[in-house]
């Protein structure tokens with residue numbers, strides 16, 4: 263029996279693995295370590311299943327209705343494994359399938375004969391089968407399992423499954439159609455990948471439409487490459503813009519006024535990430551996107567200025583936020599502020615897009631509708647946080663906004679708001695006092711004696727100071 267303390271010692275001892283060895287032993291070590299990873303994954307599966315059963319018993323004893331028992335379990339597994347909630351659910355699903363339905367695959371994983379990924383493949387490929395059919399695939403694959411590659415293993419598992427239950431093929435197709443979706447991911451060089459996971463006929467139709475548009479443009483003498491025309495048409499048709507470059511960007515761009523003036527502090531596009539300062543300037547002056555500059559750059563620059571005014575200075579008029587502090591929900595400017603500050607769900611390792619702006623301390627318990635007591639969460643994390651035994655509190659102190667989440671087992675996880683902008687050295691004090699009042703008009707604001715400028719931001723302060731100052735601006739309004 264290996265105790266928790268011994269397990270911790272074992273992890274520490276791996277750092278001191280005998281290295282005074284020959285290459286034969288090195289290869290042996292690599293193989294053994296690979297088996298160790300498999301065995302560890304099997305152990306995690308057993309622990310997860312035990313944890314779920316125990317949590318369900320506790321929730322039942324606490325009077326939680328049967329259909330709600332088990333909630334928050336995958337969330338705690340995700341936090342313990344430093345993973346997103348979606349992966350937490352996957353880990354638990356894999357664990358339950360292995361422990362309860364696939365004893366042979368589980369045994370192979372436990373002995374380290376297969377990796378966690380191979381076990382995942384078998385579970386994934388049999389997901390549409392009944393538990394009984396799944397057990398059959400498990401039994402029939404056991405001898406081959408350690409000897410097949412990833413792709414072969416997937417094909418074998420699927421083939422046996424089709425034999426057992428041809429209907430599962432149809433169910434799989436229907437299931438796949440239900441999973442259709444569109445995603446965005448940042449790509450290098452300030453590009454983005456927008457992918458649509460579509461039924462094959464629709465996917466082919468999308469591509470054919472873009473190809474046809476490129477062909478007819480080329481026939482009319484368009485000198486851009488086929489790929490460029492297709493990308494341009496893709497944006498035009500999806501956004502309804504007459505030209506792809508006219509996509510409105512101003513609400514999505516968080517930048518300092520100094521970046522507009524030539525400072526190299528990167529800007530931030532919420533939901534995407536940082537972009538270089540020069541690129542941000544090109545965006546507001548219409549030069550980005552591979553087309554020639556807008557003839558009326560001054561006007562466009564003015565649009566950007568108006569936007570900066572709105573973000574930084576409209577708290578000064580006092581109306582919106584003053585109303586917000588009496589409201590029970592974060593909306594308007596305060597919501598925009600929270601989304602810009604947190605960027606993605608605030609639960610550690612979650613990274614899902616923000617759906618809810620939530621009171622850290624519930625308004626029913628006296629929590630205020632203020633930036634400090636707010637956080638951006640994905641829907642799932644917001645629901646998990648409301649479950650019995652979960653606690654959430656703001657950690658007070660200097661620097662960026664921090665929230666501590668405590669799970670029913672008493673484990674605590676702290677999440678710090680990301681830097682809104684990665685600042686490359688702040689301007690010295692007084693930098694804002696000459697002619698910048700139209701951008702950062704803090705003069706005469708309540709609680710802001712000594713304006714002009716951004717009070718409380720000494721030269722060279724960390725980025726947390728800027729965020730704190732913006733929060734102060736909103737509170738003061």
Ligand SMILES: [Zn+2]
Pocket residue numbers: 347607608609612613614639640641642643644
């Ligand atoms: Zn989340």
